[in-house]
Amino acid sequence: MIRFSHVTKEYPRTGVALSNASFRIGKGEFAFLTGPSGAGKSTILKLVYMEERPTSGDVRVGGIQANEIKRRDIPIFRRRLGIVFQDFRLLEDRTAEQNIAFALEVTGSSRDAIPGKVSRLLTQVGLASKGPSYPRELSGGEQQRVAIARALVNDPVLLIADEPTGNLDERAMRGIFQLLRDINASGTAVLMATHNLGLVRRSEFRVIEINRGQIVFDSADSSSPPGGNDPPPTDV
């Protein structure tokens, strides 16, 4: 599903944000990305959804290679992913259902299919009755559910979540995490960056820990002691 081989990302002014990172995430897997602020979590996620390209090394997601994909093909590639953020990124002047419908319209869904699909998605995220509400009329947890519903419109093979619970209280956080688990249980791989170590420790899922741009721990590779680098994977 995802393969990073010796990936280094250097930003023009701030320098190296990720150095020589290698890891693989399989189909349908759930993995956490943890580490202190500025460690490079969001950078890894941006490389995955190809918002950024690696300075060196190889990023491959669902058979697409970051160095080979043309700029104009990236939107099509993104339709196979779902992406959610800490700040939800909903359009404030549209209702919950319009926000979800928007993603369907933008990606060229047929007109007639949209209302049915929107109401199914709202039900799936537990907001069946909140369709006509505007984001400001929804709690943070509810807004994040709308964002997740929007991320699911194209039945993604991979859901990328950058601190999806960062703005939420404990209860809302648990709800969102449960929702992500359910989504994962139905076959979608989930890659989630989080600061919440409690959440990470309580779950049985894979943990990749990064610090200062280096992968310092990967629970899938028990032989790798914290602080060391993984050997490069051999294939996808």
Next chain:
Amino acid sequence: MSLTLREVALGLRRAPLLSVLSVLTIACSLFAFGLFGLVALNVSEALRHVEERVEIRAFLADGTPIEAVSAAVGDIAAFPEVARVDIITPEQALARARKEMGEFQDVFDAAVLPASLEIRLKPGYRDPTTVKAVAERVRTYSFVDDVRYGEEWVQKLYSIRNIAGATGVVLGIAFAGVAVIIIGSTIRMTVLARAREISIMRLVGATDGFVRRPFLIDGFLKGVVGGLIALLLAWIAYTLVNRTLGIQSSFFATHTAVFGVLAGGVIGLLGSALSVGHHLRDV
């Protein structure tokens, strides 16, 4: 397509002030452009009018045999530059002078005016160089006493026209440039005002073309509306000038007006294409 139109409508509704500003700046630029165009149109029309009166007058020596004159008229009329040649007899010259001078006609009673040839040139051959060349050729006939063609006058006419033309081109380019810059930056403001929406569109997988389309339509429509307002303003200015000066100047032909309004649309389209393209490359 209907989604695109809804996006356009939403953009207008969400940033009405910015939209009005864009339309007005487009209208102002095109209005300035249009005013200049009207001046240029009327100046060159007036010049064409005056130009039609460019003529060469060859005064004939007294007692020139009529056969020689007829032969010369035939020759001169065959010059490629010449439209027509008329013989003005002394009697005709006198009658004309009297008519032109009105109350002073008595002064001419005793005057003997020489016979002359009046040579008119074809359009396109009325520039100073050609006029001079033809005049010199006419001067070579032995019975031609003197040739007049208002050298200074012709020269002046042409410099006025050339200055007007050059000023037109320079000002026109300047106005068009200013218009593109203003339109580009107002659309850029619209783009920035909707940057969040654009980033969300890209996030959920909208293609660049899809993101761009509403802005292009927006820019085009604003340009067309601005063009229509400019046309209206130009027409009002034209009517006022005619009324105040009591003249009947010319207004743009329909196809020129349509072209001007469409040019507004194209400028709007270009401005927005530039700023959206710029924005999409940045993000």
